[in-house]
Amino acid sequence: MARLIAFREALREAMSEEMRRDPNVFLMGEEVAEYNGAYKVSQGMLDEFGPKRVIDTPIAELGFTGIAVGAAQNGLRPIVEFMTWNFAVLALDQILNTASKMLAMSGGQISCPIVFRGPNGSAGQLGAQHSTAFESYYANIPGIKVISPSNPYDAKGLMKAAIRDNDPVMFMESEVMYGDKGEVPETEYIIPIGKADVKRQGRDVTIVSYNKMMKVALGAAAELEKEGISAEVIDLRTIRPLDWQTIVESVKKTNRLVIVEEQWPMCSVSSEIAYRIQKEAFDYLDAPIRRITAADAPLHYAPNLVAAALPDVPRTVKLVKEVMYVKK
Amino acid sequence: MAATKFSKETYLYWYELMQLIRQFELMAEEKYKMDGKIRGFFHAYVGQEAIAAGCMTATRIEDPFVTAYRDHGLALAKGMSPDACMAELYGKATGCAKGKGGSMHFFGKDVYFFGGHGIVGAQIGTGAGLAFAEKYKGTDNVALTFFGDGAARQGMLHETFNMAMTWKLPVIFICENNNYAMGTSVERTSNVVDIYKLADAYEMPGDTVDGMSAEAVHEAISRAVKRAREGDGPTLLEIKTYRYKGHSISDPQKYRTKEEVEEYKQRDPIQLVLSTIYKNKYATKDEIAAIDKRVNDAVVASVKFAEESPWPSDDEVLKDVAMDANYPFIVD
Helix, strand or coil, X not given: CEEEEXXXXXXXHHHXXXXXXXXXXXXXXXXXXXXXXXXXXXXXXXXXXXXXXXXXXXXXXXXXHHHHHHHHXXXXXXXXXXXXXXXXXXXXXXXXXXXXXXXXXXXXCCCCCCEEEEECCCCCCCCHHHCCCCHHHHHCCCCCEEECCCCHHHHHHHHHHHHHCCCCEEEEEXXXXXXXXXXXXXXXXXXXXXXXXXXXXXXXXXXXXXXXXXXXXXXXXXXHHXXXXXXXXXXXXXXXXXXXXXXXXXXXHHXXXXXXXXXXXXCCHHHHHHHHHHHHCHHHCCCXXXXXXXXXXXXXXXXXXXXXXXXXXXXXXXXXXXXXXCCC | CXXXXXXXXXXXXXXXXXXXXXHHHHHHHHHHHHHCCCCCCCCCCCCCHHHHHHHHXXXXXXXCEEECCCCHHHHHHHCCCHHHHHHHHHCCCCCCCCCCCCCCCCCEHHHCEEEECCCCCHHHHHXXXXXXXXXXXXXXXXXXXXXXXXXXXXXHHHHHHHHHHHCCCCEEEEEEEXXXXXXXXXXXXXXXXXXXXXXXXXXXXXXXXXXXXHHHHXXXXXXXXXXXXXXXXXXXXXXXXXXXXXXXXXXCCCCCCHHHHHHHHCCCHHHHHHHHHHHCCCCCHHHHHHHHHHHHHXXXXXXXXXXXXXXXXXXXXXXXXXXXXXCCCCCC
């Protein structure tokens, strides 16, 4: 039986189920315990698991990440919540130089099974320092995995996979999606990391997106349908490893590809997809691969500037028509 | 004759371990400089051997150690074989990290040596994390976390001290103060030159220790270990030591005088232990010569082992990067 639950509840269920299953899993971060989470993702978890396993930290991202990484190297399976991925930059040294490299540097001796999670990207008028989308940053790093789901069902199944994974996993959420409701089964399920999902079937064009930009992609597809254009929409769900095979299969059918993402354009996820698809499906393309990213600028505060900087449905519709060579 | 506080066996263990570390380092440096068979950054432990010796006799094997890039001495002390260590310096497949780590990244999980780390101060946090895991699992093991005086100026130290005290983690923070952060003396990096006082801000016990004395190191570590095992939390020990060699093998050492180096060599930690051995007749000159020969043979054998070992095969490039056996590497 599926129920409608919110994104934050889906994450909470995933963490709680895994903590019941494995005593070595614990949650650590700012405000995760007594405050019940800055965005209430961990609500009630302190009550169930106690302060040994649901741990409030001081505001010291580098320090608590270091402690969690050391704990992971010594047999535990930490989940580290960042209040936002913008703050995780302070801990990047630990993620990049210790968590991601230790297995290689130690010749395979020291692994680091750890999940880093928290909201990512823009969430309205939060200003430049709380609005960066980091998928492409972490996706550049060998040895780690980057997950960026778009709905409660995927979030739960992928979070459980992330916690059971034996490598460091970055899990990107969104402040503006925590309240989104979706159908989630009562029974246990796990979604494998690295598998994209075709969220809408179509014939004429492929739109690839992830995280909250999936709403733009699906919104554009609905608009396009009114005009007789059938868009296939692929939700990447995992950024690294990138399931480019699913995109190739779709492009073989539609012969056109548009990517919608919240990254800045330089060295973004769409850059990598465009490279991969031109290499693997060159003969199937009837138009250049195009994309809509965030504007190549820090995100400003004013509401019209936020709107102007981020991908939206009208611009996505317009871009799809361009790759369809539809005049109007 | 006044009996020493430590046994004959302890002194002889200290002497042999310290000689092994020193002779290993001198041989490796020779192979680096003369033969060019060792490359990369190389930081010798020469002069600091008493710290490794004192820490070993004050702990048990299950107590995890983690340190910075000056890691050869502690790796040998933990019991990693000179063969595997020398082969790692050579970048050979038989090295303690399969030739993937090099001088700065020795690892020996089987002897609870969690590595040499290259980002100054980063291991202060992960060392506390090793301790966190021990406490979480309910052991009474204690994590020994080593760092230099340079690392004491990193923010990581303060963030970690704060949490380690708040959570009473079983960790000993060991600052091996050899006076110089590369070429910058302690006095030039802070208004606070007594690094052990940094513990005061977190109400952590802090103390200074004579790092040329294996006895003093053992006693200070023992006190801190006892405190940690009993659940009372961390201690900061500032161990005053001195490196005879440069910061790294390429350091011209213009920031200090030859006289200063000579002055410290007068209090050489190995000679101090040796004189106690002779004074108490714990060994004859012949017996010491036999130890020296055993050490020398082991070091010479490690070079032979390293030189005769194979390089890692090229397909190791994409191995040990992820635990996931089917990790999909980006291959163009």
